[in-house]
Amino acid sequence: MIEKLRLPFPLLSDPDRRALIEPFGVADPQDPRNIARPAMVLLRPGGEEAWRFESRDYADRLPEADALDRVRELGLEPTTQPPPEIGPPQPGPRAMSLEALIPYFRGARFAALAMGLRHRRFSEEIAEDSKAYVEEMDRFTEAIQRLLETD
Numbered sequence: 001m002i003e004k005l006r007l008p009f010p011l012l013s014d015p016d017r018r019a020l021i022e023p024f025g026v027a028d029p030q031d032p033r034n035i036a037r038p039a040m041v042l043l044r045p046g047g048e049e050a051w052r053f054e055s056r057d058y059a060d061r062l063p064e065a066d067a068l069d070r071v072r073e074l075g076l077e078p079t080t081q082p083p084p085e086i087g088p089p090q091p092g093p094r095a096m097s098l099e100a101l102i103p104y105f106r107g108a109r110f111a112a113l114a115m116g117l118r119h120r121r122f123s124e125e126i127a128e129d130s131k132a133y134v135e136e137m138d139r140f141t142e143a144i145q146r147l148l149e150t151d
Contacts, residue, residue, distance in 0.1 A: 014036075017034060017036070021036040024039070024041050026039040026041075026054060037054055037055050037056075037057065037058075038054075038055040038058060038060070038061060039052065039053065039054045039055060040052070040053045040062065040067050042067075042070055042071060042074070044074065045076065050070075050074055051070045053067065059133060060129075061136055063135070063136070063139065064139070098144055098147055098148055099148065101140070101141075101144050102141055102144055102145065105137045105140045105141045105144070106137070106141065108133070108137050109133075109134050109137035109138065109141070112130045112133040112134050112137065113130060113134050115130055116129070116130020116131060116134070117130075
């Protein structure tokens with residue numbers, strides 16, 4: 001996944017949920033697959049929790065810039081670490097290509113836009129959720145386009 005998405009950081013996997021998912025309280029008791037809700041937990045160098053964002057579900061994500069702002073607010077000196085060891089990417093049988101993600105994100109964007117417009121007279125919260133999701137799909141599409149331009 002690191003190589004496929006060209007991530008400049010390592011990823012952590014917690015398949016049995018014992019390392020972080022359960023200790024940090026982000027396990028989703030409503031999900032029959034026993035997966036975690038998307039969450040970000042920012043720890044101070046000593047391990048104390050400094051900030052937390054927990055999503056309501058898989059579609060509720062904090063913009064990356066907001067998370068980076070929380071990191072900057074700590075005023076810590078940057079650290080270095082060895083680069084992650086990257087092996088050959090092995091996409092799963094249902095993985096989408098980067099090229100296929102662009103129309104996928106556009107479709108999700110327009111569906112969210114339509115739902116927000118349709119329901120805005122009933123709920124300001126729905127309209128705000130729709131707007132945030134549309135913005136997220138735009139960020140994702142732009143990121144994929146940048147990745148494809150570097151090939």
